[in-house]
Amino acid sequence: MVDLFSPYTLKGLQLKNRVVMPPMCQYSVTNKDGIANEWHYNHYVSRAVGGTGLIILEMTDVDPDGRITDYDLGLWSDEQIPALKRIIDECHAHGAKIGVQLAHAGRKAKDAAVPVAPSPIAFDTSFKIPRELSTPEVKEIVEKFGHAVRRAVEAGFDTIELHGAHGYLIHQFHSPLTNKRMDKYGEHLTRFGVEVIQAAKSEMPADMPLIMRISAIEYVQGGYGLEQSLAFSAAYQAAGVDILHISSGGEGGFPSVGRLGEHEGYQVRLAREIKQQLHIPVIAVGRLDEPVLANEVVANEEADLVAVGRGMLKNPYWTIGASEALGKRTAIPRQYIRAYRR
Template sequence: MSHPLFSPFQLQSVVFPNRIGVSPMCEYSSEDGFANDWHLVHLGARAQGGAGLVMTEASAVMPEGLISINDLGIWKDEHIAKLAQIVRFIHAQGARAGMQLAHAGRKGSMTAPFGGERLLTSEEGRWEPEGPSAIAFSPSYAVPKALDEAEIAGVVSAFADAAKRADKAGFDVVEIHAAHGYLLHEFLSPLANQRVDQYGGSFDNRIRLLLEVTDAVRAAWPDHLPLFVRISATDWAEGGWTADESVLLAAKLREHGVDLVDVSSGGQVPHVKIPLGPGYQVPFAARIRKETGMPTAAVGMITEAKQANDIVANGEADIVLLAREMLRDPYWPLHAAAKLGETASWPVQYLRAAPQGSIARAAVERAK
């Protein structure tokens, strides 16, 4: 039996072997933005586990764009070498590699959350976060510096330069992070953006920075490789960014050369009521896909094989991205294939533990 979840999917020149991806997840394990052996093992294990796409965590395009002092970065050429090693390993497992490009905005200058997240002290290297307006995320976060137009231009250039480095490292996909209350999402939402210049006020002004970043990244990123954008479809808060605006934005992004919208939600303001439940964000991805024709990725409490397959089979999204479930089980795609009676490509080194049948042949094919 052939299940859509395990069918190939092509964007531009890149063919994903299945519709399962590892969602970007911060690991808080870097120093000065550098990837290290933790990232090699963490991301490599998910590629071994059968995911068709393995995404890095949010990777800062400039030092001021870090969320925590221990996040991954891509703001200097020295970051490339270790990332390239990771990409080579992901490719060797038959998976595709993606890098998420990010700027934390007003949610930056924090410690890693292990033991409790807090603002860095000056002795720990605290920096001044940046945002569209001088509005703090919450009382426990710093009030950000409102970026002027020259500084905004610098952010746009930083995203483009980061995309060039991602290309040098060998990534197949880059994703612009415009969700979860970070800088680009902050410009989208009236809850964080109270500017009165060309970057604030109207819908067209609030999306201006994201479109400028998209154009700059698309120009820097090879034409034959796909570009994703992650958005929060709604702020879940009165007066914030809405699902209707997300549909309009997705249509604009398609015009600007984006190949897929990765649809999440929330993160702009704390203490909102979100109706959590299995696949609770999938309807947003489905609506954007239906109303704009833009390919989408769905994410959020997707945990079961049948659930993931139904999302693709029903045309609600083209790819499903798993986050915490992939932390619990790096080999979720292999186990999902077994549950669905589908062929999966096990690493040849693990064949002694694999179900019998055509799986062995698939693994040998991958190893060639």
């Protein structure tokens, strides 16, 4: 039977277990230059030492004005590659694979002088009203995603994740709440996302899998539900996405409607439904910090991989602890073995 500590292979990506550290912004860049520093190095390498199978680096932006804040990581410049390569090489030395989540915040770019978006609709009253992107500008951002993917491949990442969730730019384009355009990017709401995927795939090795994170449900009046997210996910799958990372919400600062409630495993049903309907590998995320629950999600074939966020922030060695709790074998750094001997 497959479990949390079974190896997993997708194309050329070979993972020693099914545990994923999902992207979690650190807002820790010191010089506003998008370059990773010692905090990022220690933060990610410690999770590799702790046994994580796949680490996905926090939201890393393809344009300086696409950052949530000026303290976010970036990959809009070749100067940002060496610091990331150092992190990647050391994570590899400890047996982890590592990816990067590439994104543009769109209307949620708090520190941009004038944020941009598909349509001039503010996130909420505390955010600036964004400027609507012209059609040529949309194409330019697609190209920036492609350039960032090239840099990510050069740095040595094992996989790429595109952020199409939580109300950021790709999500803004495929949501009818935030895309009121009259051009081709409004006529077909998935066009921007599809073009970003195509740009990414053109820069990736053929055996490198492409991940996309999506919000499967919007929690606002008139927002899309699972039926609509299945449709746009199918379009993204056809364009080249190999695995979907299933989250929800984040689309607006409005009163929530039909919110699932953040109980343990509250988003697993969304991952399971998308996996079954589209026959595509999925990553489940959302309050999956308990090892028994995380293990059941994999064993019951509800998801292929399990992302552990807050649990891994609390404990860099969550994965080793989970193996002990579940009675599973996993590699332990020799320096720490004495702590786990029975």
